[in-house]
Amino acid sequence: MDNRIENSAVGRDVFQAGREKGGTVKPKAVPPIVWDALVEYLAGRTAGPLFVTRTDARLREPEVWKLLRRLARRAALPQAGSIHPHVLRADGITDALDAGDKLEDVQDTADHRDPRTTQRYNRRRNRLERHPGHGLAARLADRLAADGIELVDADNDQGALPGQLAVPMP
Incomplete structure (x- = not known):
């Protein structure tokens, strides 16, 4: 939150400000909708803190937390009382x-050196509906069907078990 407008390189597609870990400055992509909102927010300001309060004081971390919680309450989010900026990350x-x-693109955007750090943020990992076994089974069924071998439908009246192969007899 310490960024100042005059120390930031701002362009239509790139925003460069602040120091990353190790003291380097890294440009960040700015999608057009974000760019337009930033230009409107700055309202022609060319110097001073990048983010300010209503009184033009530098926006500090406690104000960010309050603002985020106020917006969460307005949006009727169930976690409005406990939400914090890191949740957005x-x-x-x-x-x-x-x-x-x-993963490597998300890792780079998050400035993580190790992909395991990025995966720790992934709240949907280990969800069984995304398990690769589902895609593998679908691809296998397609290959078998292309070879004239069909999986028996569990709802058929042949008394077959679900997933049992039906091999046509010559």
Whole structure:
């Protein structure tokens, strides 16, 4: 929250501000909707703290927590009383991975050196409905069907067990 407008390189697609771990500065992608909101928020300001309160004081961490909780209450989120900024980071990582973004891309965006750190943020990992076995079974069924071998339907009247192979007799 210590970023100042005059120390930030702002461009339509990139925003560069602050120090990462190790003292380096890393540019961040700025989607157009975020860019437009940032330009509107800055309202022509070219110097001073990047994020400010209503009185133009630098926005500090306690104010960010209060603002986030106020917005969560307004949105009627069940966790409104306990939400904190780090939750947004975890949600962003989880949603990106759930949408199919590559782990290494999400890891890079989160500035994690180790992919295991990124995976610790993933709240949907180990969900059985996303287990690779489902995709494997579907691909196997397609290959078997292409070879003329069909999986017997569990609802058939042949008395077969679910998933039992029906091999056509010549």
